[in-house]
Amino acid sequence: MTDYVYLKLQKFSGSDLTIDTIPLKVTSAAFSVDKTIPNLTIPFAGVGFGQAKTIALDTGKAERRLNLTGYIVDSVLKRSHTRVDPNDSASAVKSLNFTSQEIAQLIASGVDATGINEYQSFQEITILMDSKVDKAYNQRTDTVQIPFTFKARGDGGGGTAQEKLDNEGAFLAKDTFPTSVTSTGLKGYVSSFGFSFDAETVEIEFTMEFTIADVLP
Numbered sequence: 001m002t003d004y005v006y007l008k009l010q011k012f013s014g015s016d017l018t019i020d021t022i023p024l025k026v027t028s029a030a031f032s033v034d035k036t037i038p039n040l041t042i043p044f045a046g047v048g049f050g051q052a053k054t055i056a057l058d059t060g061k062a063e064r065r066l067n068l069t070g071y072i073v074d075s076v077l078k079r080s081h082t083r084v085d086p087n088d089s090a091s092a093v094k095s096l097n098f099t100s101q102e103i104a105q106l107i108a109s110g111v112d113a114t115g116i117n118e119y120q121s122f123q124e125i126t127i128l129m130d131s132k133v134d135k136a137y138n139q140r141t142d143t144v145q146i147p148f149t150f151k152a153r154g155d156g157g158g159g160t161a162q163e164k165l166d167n168e169g170a171f172l173a174k175d176t177f178p179t180s181v182t183s184t185g186l187k188g189y190v191s192s193f194g195f196s197f198d199a200e201t202v203e204i205e206f207t208m209e210f211t212i213a214d215v216l217p
Helices: 045-049 100-112 161-167
Strands: 005-009 021-036 039-041 054-056 061-072 075-077 096-098 122-133 139-147 186-195 204-212
Touching: 021 075, 021 100, 061 100, 061 186, 075 100, 096 100, 100 122, 100 186, 100 204
Parallel strands: none
Antiparallel strands: 005 021, 005 122, 021 061, 039 054, 061 204, 075 096, 122 139, 122 186, 186 204
């Protein structure tokens, strides 16, 4: 997993994972999903049923979080606003060598910013995983990498039950299951980021919590 995690800036667009991203060396990625279902215990149910009864209403309310631990090392980063020839919008994007301390500072300033600061704040994280079954439940001939997702396999918003697959009943489902490394990852925001400068090492250990959400604006 070490080299397959990318933190994307709000400004990220297209499919090039080397531009407007920060690659992370991750040693552990812990996912948590907390589901909230309101429930009501029926009074006197034991009189009629011989046992207590509780009714729960599944409203689909859940909180999803991702906790990362790893380390930051010196890396080459690119920004779409930094061209070899600043007067030519078609010029190649500069490749700049950053120290681990500089990258930690970039992430910290991004977490401190808002979505209005498109070149600072983060809107998405991509964690690549191996996949042997595609979005239509077909066995792949080769193992490919796709971003981890909470999306379901199948088409949404129309079609037959065979086409909807796991999205049967999800009439508002529009997002498609990932098909390649360039597919959309997890949208949300970095809710916490911690690190420390250690005189004994060059790399910087870090912890990060990412909350999955549709961030407005």
